[in-house]
Amino acid sequence: MTTKLAVVDGSYGRSYGHNKHRWYTSPSTSYTPSTSYTPSTSDMPSASDTPSASYTPWTSDAPYTDTPSTSDIPSTSDVVPSTSYSSSSSSAWQLAHATFYGDETASETMGGACGYGNLHDSGYGFETAALSTVMFNNGKACGACYEIKCVESKWCFANAPSIKITATNLCPPNWYQASDAGGWCNPPRSHFDLSKPMFMKIAEWTAGIVPVNYRKVSCGRQGGIRFQFQGNPYWLLVVVLNVGGDGDVSEMWVKGAQTDWISMSRNWGASFQAFSKLGGQPLSFKLQNAVGETVYAYNVCPTYWSTGQTYEANTNFIN
Known part of the structure; x- marks a missing residue:
């Protein structure tokens, strides 16, 4: 028996400063290197x-x-x-920024701090993001779904629809860079490090970082x-x-x-x-x-x- 109870654009430039566990001493001149985190072998079974x-x-x-x-x-x-589902009201829009990691294949997004392993096998695909330290909240945000749209930037695609992603990874802080100059995932910032295919749905990838509006939404799982x-x-x-x-x-x-x-x-x-x-x-x-x-x-x-x-x-x- 089963029962249920009643759940920047120019001022920020195009540089990034963190790539997994490697830290850059100077900003990159292109796009965001990977910020994905993989638990150490001591954390794993x-x-x-x-x-x-x-x-x-x-x-x-x-x-x-x-x-x-x-x-x-x-x-x-x-x-x-x-087997029945109902729509869930979305939360209010909030301001954050978004970067990306990996390439068009999204292969670097596989695995990650939530432990989902191969995201295609797990059903999440490449519609995913790593969250900044504050948003990740020690793993409590794993599996949460967000709607994101690019705003107030010349790099945003005109009339681009919003995207919907699942939190599957942690974007770790970069204490060697200021939070507004490379340390995008440092506390207390709200930040999404998207898979590159998802970033390319809302903005020109050469921008590197763009301001976004986001809100938490129902995941709509089957x-x-x-x-x-x-x-x-x-x-x-x-x-x-x-x-x-x-x-x-x-x-x-x-x-x-x-x-x-x-x-x-x-x-x-x-x-x-x-x-x-x-x-x-x-x-x-x-x-x-x-x-x-x-x-x-x-x-x-x-x-x-x-x-x-x-x-x-x-x-x-x-x-």
Whole structure:
């Protein structure tokens, strides 16, 4: 049973100062080098724990006996079919700036601080961006969706439509350069480091940096939330993918057929972990987004689940 609760243009020039973990002592004269961040190997599970790119939607291989208690179930007036979606009102427009990293193939955007891996396999494609330190908020913005449009610059394409991106990466600060002269992602700036294909939809790429208006919007995902299992039977590490609604996950819990709800901590990016013996039992998850909306995903995986697999729930946040 699944239930749901009610989620510059000329004055800034064309120079950039950060490229992954390399820092430039003088501005570039062209476009933004990559600001993508990849967690160190010490942050990652071992190679044997790395999931495959494929996912396994699971229905049932045995009756599921974990009947939720009445305290877990919202009132009937709150029950929403998992296949229905509704439009979500967008937030107010705010001012920021945008650069880009990588080339037209967007290959340098793969991976990143949110832990989504190959973004094409994960369903995000190249419609993505790395967020500045403040916006990334220690990974809490992973999966969030934004609408962006180029404004007040001669480099903006006339009548260009706005673009919609998903936050998949961190644009790290560059303390060697001022925030208005190369350190575009330094606190407290709001900044988007777009994939180059997305930047080229709103502005001439030779501009390097442009002012933009942005607002948070509904992601409009199709299908259910996906849970990519890593770790082992005593330490469960889950990457959460394809989250609808606002797209972010602020809190997460797991429940086995033999346990109560266990609070999971954020490991990094969109990964949550639980240090508990959870092997040999079907698992359910409870997720809460930044605006307090909660989704229950019961019976997500079979009794004998395994790491290296991705399981799809039959529910999602309302879009």
